[in-house]
Every structure is written in structure tokens, then in C-alpha cells.
Amino acid sequence: MTVGGCIQSPVPPLGGTASEQLGRLENQFADTRELYFQIYVTDARGVAGNLRGVSLADMRRAHRALRERVAEGLEGLDTARLGGEDRHAVRTMRRLLDESAWVEEERSPSAEPVAESCQYSPLALATGDSALQRLSARIYACYGAEARRVVTPTDTSDRLTVLGRLGTEPSAEQRRALLLSLQPLWRSVTGDGSPASPYRTMLAFSAERWRREGSPIAAAARSLGIDPAQVEPMLVRILEAWRDHTPPARVEPWDWYYDNGAASRTLSPRINRAALREVNDRFYRDQGADPETLGIHFDLDPREGKTPVAFTQFGKPARLRRGKYGEREAWVFATYRVGGFDNLVELLHETGHAIHVSAVATRPAFADWPDSDPFTEALADLLAMEAFEPEWQQRYLGGSAPVAASLRGKYASIALDVAWALLELRVHADPSRDPNAEWAAITSEYLHIVPHPEWGWWAMRGQLVDSPGYMMNYALGAMITAQLRARVREQRGPFWRPDKKMYDWLSDRLYHFGLSRPTREVLRDFLGESLGVEALVGDMRRLGEGR
Numbered sequence: 052m053t054v055g056g057c058i059q060s061p062v063p064p065l066g067g068t069a070s071e072q073l074g075r076l077e078n079q080f081a082d083t084r085e086l087y088f089q090i091y092v093t094d095a096r097g098v099a100g101n102l103r104g105v106s107l108a109d110m111r112r113a114h115r116a117l118r119e120r121v122a123e124g125l126e127g128l129d130t131a132r133l134g135g136e137d138r139h140a141v142r143t144m145r146r147l148l149d150e151s152a153w154v155e156e157e158r159s160p161s162a163e164p165v166a167e168s169c170q171y172s173p174l175a176l177a178t179g180d181s182a183l184q185r186l187s188a189r190i191y192a193c194y195g196a197e198a199r200r201v202v203t204p205t206d207t208s209d210r211l212t213v214l215g216r217l218g219t220e221p222s223a224e225q226r227r228a229l230l231l232s233l234q235p236l237w238r239s240v241t242g243d244g245s246p247a248s249p250y251r252t253m254l255a256f257s258a259e260r261w262r263r264e265g266s267p268i269a270a271a272a273r274s275l276g277i278d279p280a281q282v283e284p285m286l287v288r289i290l291e292a293w294r295d296h297t298p299p300a301r302v303e304p305w306d307w308y309y310d311n312g313a314a315s316r317t318l319s320p321r322i323n324r325a326a327l328r329e330v331n332d333r334f335y336r337d338q339g340a341d342p343e344t345l346g347i348h349f350d351l352d353p354r355e356g357k358t359p360v361a362f363t364q365f366g367k368p369a370r371l372r373r374g375k376y377g378e379r380e381a382w383v384f385a386t387y388r389v390g391g392f393d394n395l396v397e398l399l400h401e402t403g404h405a406i407h408v409s410a411v412a413t414r415p416a417f418a419d420w421p422d423s424d425p426f427t428e429a430l431a432d433l434l435a436m437e438a439f440e441p442e443w444q445q446r447y448l449g450g451s452a453p454v455a456a457s458l459r460g461k462y463a464s465i466a467l468d469v470a471w472a473l474l475e476l477r478v479h480a481d482p483s484r485d486p487n488a489e490w491a492a493i494t495s496e497y498l499h500i501v502p503h504p505e506w507g508w509w510a511m512r513g514q515l516v517d518s519p520g521y522m523m524n525y526a527l528g529a530m531i532t533a534q535l536r537a538r539v540r541e542q543r544g545p546f547w548r549p550d551k552k553m554y555d556w557l558s559d560r561l562y563h564f565g566l567s568r569p570t571r572e573v574l575r576d577f578l579g580e581s582l583g584v585e586a587l588v589g590d591m592r593r594l595g596e597g598r
Contacts, residue, residue: 068132069128069129069130069132069133069137070132070133070134070137072124072128073128073133073137073140073141076121076124076125076128076144077140077144077414077415077416078415079117079120079121079124080121080144080148080415080416081368081370081415081418082117083114083117083118083121083148083151084147084151084368084415084418084419085367085368086110086113086114086117087114087151087154088364088365088366088367088368089101089105089110089366089367090107090110090111090114090154091154091364092364092366092382093107093110094107094154095350095358095364095382095384096350096382097354097356097357108157111154111155111156111157112155114151114154114155115152115155118148118151118152118155121144121148122145122148122149125141125144125145125148128141139416140414140416140417141416143416143417143566144416147419168189168192168193169189169192169193169196169239171189173186173242173247173248173249173252173253174247174252176189177252177253177256182256183253183256183257183260186249186252186253186256187253187257187516187517187519189249190239190240190249190250190253190516191513191516191517193239194236194239194240194359194510194513194516195358195359195513196239197210197235197236197239198210198211198236198359198513199353199355199357199359201213201232201233201235201236202232202235203228203229203232204225204228204229204232208388209353209359209386209388210233210236210359210511211359211386211387211394212388212389213229213232213233214308214393214511215315215389215391215393215394216229217229217230217305217308217309217312218308218309218311218312218315218316218393219309219312219315219316219319220309221309223303223305223306223309226305226306226308226309227303227305229305230304230305230508233508233511234506236510236511237506237507237508237509237510237511238507240507240510240515240516241486241487241507241510244485244487244507246483250486250507250510250515250516251482251486253516253519254478254479254482254486254519255482257479257519258478258479258480258482261479261520266279266479266520267519267520267521267523268282268472268475268476268479268520268523269282271423271424271425271520271523271524271527272527274422274423274425274426274569274570274571275423275425275426275527275531275570275571275574275582276571276574276575276581276582277527277582282476282523282527283473283476285527285530285583285584286469286472286473286476286526287473287497288584288588289465289466289469289526289529289530289584289587289588289591290466290469290470290473290493290496290497290498291497292587292588292591292592292594293462293466293497293498293591293594294496294497294498294499295595296591296592296594296595297459297499297594297595298499299499300499301495301499301500301501302499302500302501303500303501304494304500304501304503304508307463307498307500310459311459311460311463312460313452313453313456313459313460314392314439314452314453314456314457314459314460315391315392315393315460317450317451317452317453317456318392318444318448318450318451318452319390319391319392319393321448321449321450322390322391322392322394322395322448323389323390324387324388324389324390325390326390326395327351327387327390327394327395327398328349328351328398330395330447330448331395331398331399331402333447334399334434334437334443334447335402335406335434335554337549337550337551338434338546338549338550338551338553338554339550339551339552339553339554339555340406340409340553340554342402342405342406345379345381345405345406345409346366346367346378346379346380346381346409347380347381347382347383347402347405347406347409348366348380348381348382348383349382349383349385350382350383350384350385351383351384351385351386351387351398352386352387353386353387353388354386357384357386358384358513359386359513360513360514360517361383361384361385361386361397361400361401362384362385362401363381363382363383363384363401363402363404363405363408363431364381364382364384364408365380365381365382365408365419366379366380366381366382367379367380368408368411368415368418368419368565369409369411369412369418370415370418371412371414376412379409379411381404381405381408381409382405383398383401383402383404383405384401385397385398385401392438392460395438396435396438396439396464399434399435399438400431400432400435401431402435403430403431403432403433403434403435404427404430404431406554406562407427407430407431407562408420410554410557410558410562410563411562411563411564411565412558412563413563413564413565413566413567414567416566417564417565417566417567418565418566419565419566420565420566421564421565421566421570421573422566422569422570423570423571424521424524424528425523425524425526425527425528425530425531426528426531426570426573426574427524427528428524428525428527428528428532429527429528429529429530429531429532429535430535430561430562431528432528432529432532433532433535433536433539433557433561434546436461436532436536437545437546437547439457439458439460439461440457440545440546440547441453441454441457442545442547443546443547444457446547447547454593454596455594455596458593458594459594462591462594465525465526465529465587466497466498467498468522468525468526468529469526469529470490470493470494470497470498471509471512471515471522471525471526472522472523472525472526472527473493473526474486474489474490474493474509474522475515475519475520475522475523476523477489479519479520485504486507486509486510487504487505487506487507487509488504490504490507490508490509491503491504529587530582530583530584530586530587531574531582532587533586533587533589533590534578534582534583534586534587535561535577535578536586537586538577538578538579539557542556543556560576560577561573561577
């Protein structure tokens with residue numbers, strides 16, 4: 052079967068030993084997964100066909116036919132005659148086939164919702180078995196429309212650009228106006244803040260699902276070998292480190308971005324939009340991970356209907372042919388109208404995802420993202436966080452910001468992610484809590500931000516709606532990143548120094564496993580110790596050294 056060309060591929064009849072049958076089915080499963088990823092990225096690109104000229108409609112039809120036949124073949128296997136790894140492969144393939152069926156559905160072209168579709172009753176929409184899915188999709192669509200078109204006092208912009216301007220605008224009055232220009236965005240999520248509002252209606256359903264099916268936060272913790280009961284204390288410990296090592300004076304939320312944006316103000320003039328890719332690619336090339344050589348594609352231009360959240364996805368996993376893992380493809384999606392240091396850091400993060408998935412080299416059943424999203428987010432930042440070190444800035448930007456300013460920029464972002472994770476944890480534990488009030492309490496206690504419970508400015512991250520619980524992956528991921536970075540520095544030295552063998556070294560030890568090994572085992576073998584907050588909190592002490 053040639054997935055990008057003639058997509059006709061009957062499953063061979065079962066015959067031979069169970070292991071031989073599995074081998075043939077697994078090759079067909081690999082074709083199915085490639086179709087899945089090609090449909091995913093083609094749809095995300097907002098085009099009618101993939102780079103090989105195959106239409107979405109043809110790929111969807113082929114995926115359905117092949118998925119159903121492979122699933123039928125797997126059901127017919129005598130798994131009692133298979134070894135433990137093969138039985139695990141069969142379970143994994145069955146799960147992934149079930150989860151991938153959604154890409155076969157024809158969907159209307161993405162577009163901003165008409166105003167009427169965002170004037171709705173959450174309770175009326177949230178009925179039936181798919182109530183949570185429908186409500187979440189509607190909230191996210193309206194959020195996306197508002198994120199793409201933000202009307203400020205001086206122009207029409209977008210969410211990411213406005214947040215960036217909060218860190219550069221010298222006038223406190225203008226910063227306040229910029230933050231409040233985002234009100235339509237957060238109100239698309241929070242509504243009037245009442246229990247009948249969009250988010251709180253969705254929260255009740257989401258919390259019930261967590262109670263019934265298990266919390267994704269608890270699952271993420273277990274995948275790392277962490278007791279779920281220890282997650283909240285870990286988050287609080289990180290937030291306390293920010294509180295204790297930063298100036299105690301209270302600041303307004305619009306001033307938070309400016310007070311922590313000094314490094315960005317110093318460095319952003321050196322980074323125009325074209326420089327985003329130039330610097331990004333040069334750094335990864337110096338670490339032996341040239342994006343072009345690895346087959347990484349970038350979709351970074353603004354367009355109507357594009358998702359407001361940056362993400363990365365496989366385009367084509369590497370497959371073993373004649374003893375070598377060959378061609379692979381990954382895609383990075385983000386929207387940048389301007390350059391700047393903040394956008395560069397986000398691009399470095401997404402490219403960190405892309406080099407990770409490009410290194411996955413394992414049997415088709417396991418050629419996917421690892422079993423732990425916090426680990427995935429940690430690997431994306433493993434190299435990217437070096438951008439906050441003065442030596443890296445000097446080498447790649449031709450100038451550097453003061454250490455204290457760089458650390459504030461680095462840890463302000465992490466502190467916000469941890470605060471969002473704590474918010475989700477608490478409101479899911481008790482959906483009767485008012486998220487506005489909870490956010491005001493968290494940010495006031497730990498981040499020194501003047502409380503504004505009358506505003507739902509917490510609702511500025513699409514993940515809160517699109518994937519409840521996902522913010523925890525960034526929070527736990529920051530903890531893992533700090534521990535991994537400390538270990539890598541011990542083994543190979545600083546990341547700012549070019550090291551053409553770094554990528555191969557990391558691939559062998561961290562990147563290539565996919566689903567073939569549990570994350571907790573990969574981390575245990577690499578770190579030689581349990582996961583904890585000490586590396587992160589220890590590095591955060593440097594915040595106090597610059598005061």
C-alpha cells in the first residue's frame with residue numbers, strides 16, 4: 052500500500068503462526084496510522100488534500116475500510132499463542148483503532164461561528180449522551196473566534212499578539228485597556244460567571260466524568276510513578292517558591308505581564324518574524340536535530356478558522372525497512388503575525404515536540420506519543436528552556452538580558468501554568484466552587500496579583516475547554532524538565548554549546564521509545580532517582596539572587 056498515492060490495501064488472509072499473522076496485521080495497522088496522521092494534519096492545514104495530492108475524502112474512506120479490516124483481523128488472532136509484548140501490541144492497536152475513528156467523519160470547513168451560534172443556552176445544548184462533547188466544542192469554537200479577532204483600543208489583533216503587547220506596553224493605562232480587550236474571549240468561556248454559564252455547566256459534566264472514569268490528572272501522575280495525592284502539594288510547593296523568591300508587592304494582572312517581561316523587551320527587537328525560524332532551526336541544527344533533515348513542516352501563517360492553540364503532530368511515523376528506520380514527517384502548527392522572544396520560545400517548544408516524535412523508532416504498534424503527556428511536554432522544553440540562559444541568548448540572538456530578568460520571564464510562565472493546573476484540580480474536586488473566586492485566591496496568595504473575582508481572566512487558555520486537565524501536563528512537565536536538564540548537564544554540559552551528537556544521545560535514552568516502554572521506567576533509568584520538585588524549586592531560588 053502507498054498511503055500517499057494509491058490507497059488500496061487489502062489485509063492479507065490470516066495464515067501461519069499467530070506471530071506471523073500479527074506481523075502482517077501490524078504492517079497494515081502502520082498504514083492505517085499513517086492515514087490517520089495525514090488526515091489530522093491535512094484538516095489542520097485547512098486544505099483539501101495532503102502534500103502527495105490525496106484528497107481528504109479519499110483518505111477518510113480508505114481509513115475507515117482499512118481500520119475495520121485490521122480490527123477484524125486483530126479480533127481473530129489467538130492471543131493465547133502470543134508472547135507478552137505481542138499481546139500488549141494487540142491491546143494497544145485495538146485501542147488506537149477505536150480512538151481514531153473520529154477522523155473518518157466529514158466536517159464542514161472551519162470558520163468563525165456566526166454570532167447567533169455563540170448566543171446559546173449551555174443547559175439546552177448539554178443534553179444526551181454527548182452533552183459534554185457538544186458543549187465543549189461549542190465553547191471552544193466561540194473562544195477560537197474571539198481569540199482570532201481581538202479589538203483593542205488601537206487596532207484589531209489576536210490573543211497571542213495582545214498578550215505579547217502586555218509585556219512591552221510602557222503605559223499602565225494602556226496595558227489595562229489591552230487586557231480588558233480580551234474580555235469577549237474569556238466571556239465566551241465564563242459567560243456571566245453563574246452556575247448556568249458555559250464553563251460551569253461544562254465543569255459539572257467534566258467533573259462527573261472524572262469521578263466516573265478516573266481523573267486524567269491522576270492517570271498522568273501514575274504514569275510518572277507519582278502518588279496522585281501528592282500532586283496538589285507539589286503544585287503548591289512550586290507556587291510557594293515563586294511567592295517566596297519574587298518581590299512581595301501586589302500588582303494588577305495587566306502589570307504582571309509587564310513586570311515579568313523585561314527579558315522579552317530587551318530581546319524581542321532582535322527577533323523579527325523571519326528570525327523565528329532562522330534562530331529556531333539554527334539552534335536545533337547545532338544540537339544535531341536539523342528540522343529540514345528530519346522532515347519537519349511548519350504551518351505558522353495566520354488564517355481564518357485556524358485553531359488558536361499551538362500544537363505538533365506526527366505526519367508520518369518512521370518505519371523499519373531493510374533494517375533501518377526511514378522517512379518520517381512531523382508538523383508544527385502555530386500562528387505568528389510578529390516575531391519576538393515570547394513567540395520564539397513557543398516555537399522552540401513546539402519544535403522540541405517535533406524532534407521528539409521524529410526520533411520515535413519502534414514497532415508500528417508503539418509508534419506514537421508516549422503514555423504520559425507531562426513527559427511529552429517536558430521533552431519539548433528540554434532544549435527550549437535554554438533560551439532563558441544568557442549564554443544561549445548571546446550566541447543565538449547577539450545579545451542577552453540580565454539573568455534576573457530572564458529567570459522572571461521563564462518562571463512567570465511556569466507559575467501561571469501551575470496556577471491553572473491547581474485551579475482545574477480544585478474546581479473539578481468541587482464543581483460548586485466559583486472559578487473566578489478560586490483564581491483570584493490562587494493568584495493573590497502565590498503570584499502577588501491583585502484579586503479581581505469580578506473578572507474571568509483565567510479563561511484565556513483554550514486547553515481549559517478543549518482538554519480539561521491538560522494544564523497539569525505543563526505543570527508536572529516543568530518539574531520533569533528541570534530534573535532532566537540537570538541530569539543532561541551533568542552528562543554532556545550546557546545546552547547552549549553546540550553538540551552535534553546531542554540529538555542521537557537523547558534519542559537513544561529518551562526519545563525513541565514511543566509507547567514501547569512505560570514512561571516511569573524510561574525516567575527511572577535515565578534519572579536514577581524518583582521524580583520530585585527539588586530540581587525545579589532549587590533552580591527557582593535563583594530568582595531571589597537577582598533581587
